[in-house]
Each structure stands twice: as structure tokens, then as C-alpha cells.
Amino acid sequence: MPELATASDGAQVLEKNGAIGAAIEKLTGLFKDRCSTSMALREQHGHTTTWLKNQPPDAVVFAETTEEVAEAVKICAAHKVPVIAFGTGSSLEGHVNAPFGGVSIDLSRMNNILEVNAQDLDCRVEAGVTRKQLNSFIRDTGLFFPIDPGADASIGGMAATRASGTNAVRYGTMKDAVLGLTVVTADGRIIKTGGRAKKSSAGYDLTRLFVGSEGTLGIITELTLRLNGQPEAISGGVCPFPDVASACNAVITTIQMGLPVARIELLDEVQVRGCNIYSKLDLPETPTLFLEFHGSEAGVQEQSETFSAIAEEFGGGPFKWATAAEDRTKLWAARHDAYWAGKSLKPEASIMVTDVCVPISRLADCVAATAEDIRNEGFLAPIVGHVGDGNFHVQILVNLDDPEEKQRTEDFVGRLALRAIAMGGTCTGEHGVGQGKQKYMAKEHGEALDVMRAVKQVLDPHNLMNPGKILPQS
Known part of the structure; x- marks a missing residue:
């Protein structure tokens, strides 16, 4: 990212003088009081439920329509200012941090359920709709939306991280539930992918390209979702x-x-x-x-x-x-x-949460080896997981002010990730890569990582869409 340089304190700053200021001035003119530089609000939008350092954006914009998201992105693109999409902030791997500064676009006010087609078992929603809100709205239709990560996450954020949940073993994950998207690209274009048809052979599957891209290729603003009938x-x-x-x-x-x-x-x-x-x-x-x-x-x-x-x-x-x-x-x-519940076991501690997923035949081996590793380290670390699809989580209760304990914990997380990959699994089954899992991407994907970088370069040549996530620096 040529417009960025590293400051002596390790923070990232814009090298181009006044770029962020000029962008914020234009955004303020367009959004008025819906553009804020309040430190408290900025820190809230850099905060994630994670052990990673809070890296706040320079400003927060509250968008209310897809067109407003597009206008905000165009302004940021013109000034080469990074853009980070924000839903509810429930991510676990630093997805909404702003390591290079920039503008956080908060989609929480885009929370309209646009249409429900009960006969076709589908619906269309804005990205800020939460899973509980959607299920409450459609309850009387006899349908439900089955993807249920622990938090009441936004649907847009769930798609961006390819979320899963307790129902995944029967109903699949977000990649199975999303039929189509409206996305704002890095240059401010509004594109639509997929549609309401249950299958299509027309062209590249751009829907699944954006599902799981963690805001690094574009900002999801609307989603067409597959619904399921409530069981008898x-x-x-x-x-x-x-x-x-x-x-x-x-x-x-x-x-x-x-x-x-x-x-x-x-x-x-x-x-x-x-x-x-x-x-x-x-x-x-x-x-x-x-x-x-x-x-x-x-x-x-x-x-x-x-x-x-x-x-x-x-x-x-x-x-x-x-x-x-x-x-x-x-x-x-x-x-x-x-x-x-895990935190209640040691309220004064911080929680370092991690997850992996392995083929179902290796589940017992991986969980047992991980439990033994926990005992050997003397950690207080509950294990919980959606084991029907081979995915489990470890919550390590750790004193982050103790450098030695923090390092031992990070080493443990690394061993777990590499153990899962060696068993034919993945370093993350549903939390996503964000900042925290970048170091394992080369081991898991090999040469395919260069293909991912090529896709990123084509869709976001100036590396403005949620930079510093998924792809480790080459």
C-alpha cells in the first residue's frame, strides 16, 4: 500500500499529508452528524471481542442506504483512504480494527427486511439486520433462518466472515444460505451477484467470492437468503x-x-x-x-x-x-x-479465543491432543464446539499483562492451528482470518495464496478495503 508508512511507535499513518483530513471534511459535508471523529466512538469501532490491540479508525460514518455506502467509498477512494465495514463488532480475530487508520462505515442503521417470499423460501435483507431480528420477523410465516453464531451478529457481517453456528451440521453455513448479494466495490460501484434462483450456471460465482472475504474485496450492503421451514x-x-x-x-x-x-x-x-x-x-x-x-x-x-x-x-x-x-x-x-460462561471462571482474566476445524474422522484425535496440550501448559481453557462438522473452539483465560503467559498462549494457539492443518483441516472453521490467523495462511493454502492476492489486486488495486486482513504481507 504505497500511501502508507510505518510510524516510529509502530502505528500506521497516512504518508500523504492531509488525505484523511480532506476525506473526513467531504464525508462530514455529506453525512453531517452521521460522520464522527469522537475518540470514544472510534475506539468502539476498533474494538473486537479479542485479545488483539484496539486500532481505531480516524472517523466513523453511519450509512443508511447502499447509495450512501457507495458515495462514502468513492470519497475514500479518491483520497486513498482505507475503508473498514462495521456490523455489530462481534468478530474475534480483529476484523474491524483499522491498522492503517481510515474510515469505518457502520451499517447497523441499514436494518430493513426488504422482502420475504415465503412460497420460495427466501428473503432479501439489508446488511445491518441481525439474525434474531430476522427470525422474529419471519416467525409467523412458518420459516426460520438457521445460521446462528453465538452473538446476535449482523447478517452482513455473518456473510463477510462466512459464519457458521450450532445448526451447521444439518443446515450448512453462510456460504450455503446466501443466494445473492449487493456489494459496493473498492471504486464505489454497486454490483449485484447471484439472485433468487436456487441454482445458476451463468458465469463466475461472485457471490461465494465475496462471502468470506471479510470486507477486503467490497462492502456487502444487501443479501438474498435461503430460508428453511420450521420443523414439525x-x-x-x-x-x-x-x-x-x-x-x-x-x-x-x-x-x-x-x-x-x-x-x-x-x-x-x-x-x-x-x-x-x-x-x-x-x-x-x-x-x-x-x-x-x-x-x-x-x-x-x-x-x-x-x-x-x-x-x-x-x-x-x-x-x-x-x-x-x-x-x-x-x-x-x-x-x-x-x-x-468461560470468563466467569476467572473474571479478572482476558480471553484468547481460537477455533479450528478438521475432517470428522480426525475430530477425536485433534480434541484429545488439544486437551492434553492444555493440561501440559496448566491453562484454564474451556473447549466447546460445533463438533458435528468437526469445528471446535478453545477459550484460554490469560493474563495479557504477563508477557511470558501471553507468549505461551500464542504458542499454544499456533500449535493448535498447525495440528488442524496437518490433519487435513483448517486454522479457522468459522471465526475467520482477520489479523489473528494470517500467519497460518501460507501453510494452509500454499500457492493458492498468490491467487488470492491476485484477486485482491484486481478488485482493490490500492488496497483500501479493510487492509491488513486475511492476506499476510508477502
Whole structure:
């Protein structure tokens, strides 16, 4: 990025004198009080739920339409000023930090649900709509949107990071749910990708290029989404196991048998203890699977019984059903609050959160090796994961003011990432790369990383769209 230079304190500053000031002046003229340089607001838009340093932008613009996003991007492009899209700020790998300064474009006011086509099982929403808002809006149609990361994230941010969640094992991830996009490109053009047709053979699949691009290729402003019918019956519950390996082996068998489980989540004994404290549960403090089955009344009963037999084979059980809606809601609320439950185990500590994903056949090996690594390091680090698709998370409670402890934690995260890659997996199953996982991209992708750089160069030749993310410096 030729317009940027490194200051002596390690911060990044604009080399071109007055560029950011001139851009902010024009943005203020266009957006009035919706363009702010307040330090508190800037720090809020640099903040992420992560251990990475807060790197605030120089200004924050609150856009309300796709056309306003395009105008803001054009102004920034004319002055070679970086642009960072902001949804709800719930990312975990520094995605919304501004390491080179620039302008944060906040999309939270773009929260309109534009159309719902119940007969076609699809809808069109603005990027600032959150998953809970969407599901509340469509509840009476008999449909639901199944992608559910723990936070009430914005739909645009979920697409940008290719989010997943507890339902992924049955309903897929954001790459499966997004049919089409409206995107503002680096030069301020407004383009549309995909559409409402369930499949197409017409041209390159630009939709999936932008899904998971973390704002580095363009800013997603509208999305056309695939919806699902609400199941006739839902059953679920919890099943304890003697150790994480047994729980993982039960998951592997469940998936390999083709049992259509909707959700299957692992909580190790440390995470269960945190959930008992934070969410007022009374579960045995042992590795536990949370499960949910969707289908007909007879179907979910048969699935539950089949899983009970699988669990017994691996020393698990008893499987306790939670058929009442309020009981299931309490369980899944506890699962979604796992981050805060983990923190409750050591409130004075910071949390370094990481995730990996491996082929389902290697899940038990990877989780068991990771648990042993945690014990050897003496960490307090709950394990929790969407293990039905081989994805799990580790939350290391760490004193970031202790350089030695911080370094040991970073080394552990590195070993975990490389372990997953060596098993045919990935350094991140759903959190995304951001700043935190860049160092593993070459190991995971090899020569393909140069192809990614080439795509970035064509679509964003001045490296203005969320620079410093995904692609490590070559």
C-alpha cells in the first residue's frame, strides 16, 4: 500500500499529508452528524471481542442506504483512504480494527427486511439486520433462518466472515444460505451477484467470492437468503461422557451413520462448570454433548433413541431429553453464552479465543491432543464446539499483562492451528482470518495464496478495503 508508512511507535499513518483530513471534511459535508471523529466512538469501532490491540479508525460514518455506502467509498477512494465495514463488532480475530487508520462505515442503521417470499423460501435483507431480528420477523410465516453464531451478529457481517453456528451440521453455513448479494466495490460501484434462483450456471460465482472475504474485496450492503421451514417436532437434550475422546467418537459414529442430527455440540468439563455458574445449570461436570433433532414426531423420537444407543456404546449417558420448549431454550441460551460462561471462571482474566476445524474422522484425535496440550501448559481453557462438522473452539483465560503467559498462549494457539492443518483441516472453521490467523495462511493454502492476492489486486488495486486482513504481507 504505497500511501502508507510505518510510524516510529509502530502505528500506521497516512504518508500523504492531509488525505484523511480532506476525506473526513467531504464525508462530514455529506453525512453531517452521521460522520464522527469522537475518540470514544472510534475506539468502539476498533474494538473486537479479542485479545488483539484496539486500532481505531480516524472517523466513523453511519450509512443508511447502499447509495450512501457507495458515495462514502468513492470519497475514500479518491483520497486513498482505507475503508473498514462495521456490523455489530462481534468478530474475534480483529476484523474491524483499522491498522492503517481510515474510515469505518457502520451499517447497523441499514436494518430493513426488504422482502420475504415465503412460497420460495427466501428473503432479501439489508446488511445491518441481525439474525434474531430476522427470525422474529419471519416467525409467523412458518420459516426460520438457521445460521446462528453465538452473538446476535449482523447478517452482513455473518456473510463477510462466512459464519457458521450450532445448526451447521444439518443446515450448512453462510456460504450455503446466501443466494445473492449487493456489494459496493473498492471504486464505489454497486454490483449485484447471484439472485433468487436456487441454482445458476451463468458465469463466475461472485457471490461465494465475496462471502468470506471479510470486507477486503467490497462492502456487502444487501443479501438474498435461503430460508428453511420450521420443523414439525423438535427434541433434544444432554448426554454426559467419561472423557472428550469418548464424546467425539460418539459424534463421529452419529455422523457416519447418517443420523440427521440438527445440532450436536461438545462442552468439556471446564466449559460445563462455567455454564453451571453463569447460566444456572446443574449438569454433571464432565464432557457433555448438547443435541437437537428436527423432523416429525416419530422421526425425532427414533433419532433420539438411536443416538442413545450410540452414546451407550462409548460409555456415555444417560441421554436426558428436553422436550419442553423452555427447557431447550435454556440449554441453547447457555451454549450461546459459552464465552461469558468461560470468563466467569476467572473474571479478572482476558480471553484468547481460537477455533479450528478438521475432517470428522480426525475430530477425536485433534480434541484429545488439544486437551492434553492444555493440561501440559496448566491453562484454564474451556473447549466447546460445533463438533458435528468437526469445528471446535478453545477459550484460554490469560493474563495479557504477563508477557511470558501471553507468549505461551500464542504458542499454544499456533500449535493448535498447525495440528488442524496437518490433519487435513483448517486454522479457522468459522471465526475467520482477520489479523489473528494470517500467519497460518501460507501453510494452509500454499500457492493458492498468490491467487488470492491476485484477486485482491484486481478488485482493490490500492488496497483500501479493510487492509491488513486475511492476506499476510508477502
